[in-house]
Amino acid sequence: MQIHHTIAPLRATLAARAQPRVLVPTMGNLHEGHLALIRQAKALGGTTVASIFVNRLQFLPHEDFATYPRTLQEDCAKLQAEGCDIVFAPDEQTLYPDPQTFRIQPDPALADILEGHFRPGFFTGVCTVVMKLLQIVQPSHAVFGQKDYQQLEIIRRMVQQFAMPVQIIATPIQRASDGLALSSRNQYLDASARQQATQLHAELVRTAQLVQQGRRDWSALQTEAMQRLTIQGWQPDYLTVREQRSLQEPPADGALPPLVVLGAARIGTARLIDNLEFDFGRP
Structure with a gap:
């Protein structure tokens, strides 16, 4: 080399x-x-x-x-x-x-x-x-x-x-065995924050599942997910459902394009980002 x-x-x-x-x-x-x-x-x-x-x-x-x-x-x-x-x-x-x-x-x-x-x-x-x-x-x-x-x-x-x-x-995203997306900034996580860090990915999965179940109120979905993170000690910037290619908000009705849930939040001194792609019906 x-x-x-x-x-x-x-x-x-x-x-x-x-x-x-x-x-x-x-x-x-x-x-x-x-x-x-x-x-x-x-x-x-x-x-x-x-x-x-x-x-x-x-x-x-x-x-x-x-x-x-x-x-x-x-x-x-x-x-x-x-x-x-x-x-x-x-x-x-x-x-x-x-x-x-x-x-x-x-x-x-x-x-x-x-x-x-x-x-x-x-x-x-x-x-x-x-x-x-x-x-x-x-x-x-x-x-x-x-x-x-x-x-x-x-x-x-x-x-x-x-x-x-x-x-x-x-x-594709490489993850630790507990689902945390690998990142150079993960080293900023202390022991307590590292235990909590998987919650961000869990909220992405939960939001995708809610969409699969029929939710289309995109703003409310984001608000609820961010509130759950806040209660657990996070400082979220966003957790939102978007169209994969345009990153714009999906339509509220009709057929849905391929979607992605994106999140960014701070836990302790570390700011983490993560995302989860899914097609409607197949999160």
């Missing part, structure tokens, strides 16, 4: 490697969820490239950019064990040698709701760094996890609208 910290040597190495070229963008502090992305990338054949970069542009001023865990040595050991071919781990000066005044502004209808409402500017930062990584690596495929559901849909739309020659591959 080769490790590159700057762009020119990375491009020289890539020029000599086999296609397809598959990119797995990460912010490091890798766990089993990330390694599942690497395995899916490896299954496509060719050359697997994992990027590790904590992107300042997608953190709000009060968020954990300074303290976000940076574990490059351990990450590289895990990637090598999975057979990753290349790691691209630039510093900020390499990726942003000048102030990044040109930025990708995603469609507000998709990006200013849900996560974008509570983290304004987040998806501009995500799209900007992903666009830059795609331009640097020029992969034929890029692999993303479904836990960041809204991010995945926005990146798909960005790639489509810019006619970029890359196929976006989605990998």
